[in-house]
Amino acid sequence: MNDRDVDPLAKVGRQLPAVDLDDAVARRIAHRTRHALGRGLPASRFVEPLVIAVFEIALLGWTVAKVVELLG
Amino acid sequence: MGPDQRAWCEGLRRGDPAAFDAVFAAYRRRLYGYLVRMTRRGDVAEDLLQETFMRLAQHAKKLAEDTRLDAWLFTVAHRLYVSWRRAQAVRAQLAGDLPRREPPALERSPLEAVCDSQSQLALERGFAALPAAYREVALLVGVEGLAPSEVAEILGLRADAVRQRLARARTQLAELLGEHAPPSWRSA
Numbered sequence: 001m002n003d004r005d006v007d008p009l010a011k012v013g014r015q016l017p018a019v020d021l022d023d024a025v026a027r028r029i030a031h032r033t034r035h036a037l038g039r040g041l042p043a044s045r046f047v048e049p050l051v052i053a054v055f056e057i058a059l060l061g062w063t064v065a066k067v068v069e070l071l072g
Numbered sequence: 073m074g075p076d077q078r079a080w081c082e083g084l085r086r087g088d089p090a091a092f093d094a095v096f097a098a099y100r101r102r103l104y105g106y107l108v109r110m111t112r113r114g115d116v117a118e119d120l121l122q123e124t125f126m127r128l129a130q131h132a133k134k135l136a137e138d139t140r141l142d143a144w145l146f147t148v149a150h151r152l153y154v155s156w157r158r159a160q161a162v163r164a165q166l167a168g169d170l171p172r173r174e175p176p177a178l179e180r181s182p183l184e185a186v187c188d189s190q191s192q193l194a195l196e197r198g199f200a201a202l203p204a205a206y207r208e209v210a211l212l213v214g215v216e217g218l219a220p221s222e223v224a225e226i227l228g229l230r231a232d233a234v235r236q237r238l239a240r241a242r243t244q245l246a247e248l249l250g251e252h253a254p255p256s257w258r259s260a
Binding site for chain 1 (some may be wrong): 087093100101104118122126129132195220239241254257
């Protein structure tokens with residue numbers, strides 16, 4: 001670890017003013033996010049990759065069938 | 073890793089709302105400070121903060137017992153910031169403009185409104201004027217007190233790359249601060 005840069009930056013970093021978000025906003029964010037606790041990822045997150053995967057597999061199958069048809 | 077973090081991790085894994093509230097209270101200021109200084113926009117920082125805690129809530133059950141929550145949360149916040157920045161660049165290109173990598177650093181920002189002295193204002197402006205890559209390591213190490221090795225993990229960089237960025241951040245900050253730089257910096 002290079003304290004030569006870490007310590008001076010920490011010294012000036014402590015002088016930066018504290019920033020915080022508005023209490024009402026913080027409460028709103030906490031309320032919204034707390035509801036997602038333990039629910040896992042939303043189902044909608046899997047829909048798009050699933051649709052794309054089905055489309056890609058169908059396209060691949062169609063391509064293989066066409067190639068077989070041409071060769072046969 | 074402190075006893076609080078271990079207890080919070082256990083609580084989060086159980087889906088305990090009290091543990092979630094404790095984590096939110098403990099980290100909201102730090103994460104918001106990091107995000108608002110990186111994005112320079114309060115509204116965006118709020119959105120990214122919400123998404124960070126949403127990810128925590130969604131992944132709570134999968135956390136390991138010894139997860140370092142500060143590093144975990146800053147990693148998520150960093151990734152969200154990078155995604156936001158990429159989206160901004162794409163939007164600017166689609167709009168036919170040259171992608172503006174950084175908002176102008178010297179415009180008066182909401183951050184500057186909380187400064188109560190000239191030296192704080194100079195410091196805030198100095199950090200804002202740093203290139204994002206240097207500003208990020210300077211904030212995570214200097215303000216958030218994370219170790220360079222932790223910052224390397226958070227940013228997905230090698231430790232020597234973080235050290236290099238730290239050294240450059242310090243040099244540039246000293247130049248930007250001018251007379252407001254700590255005396256020891258000027259003599260170094």
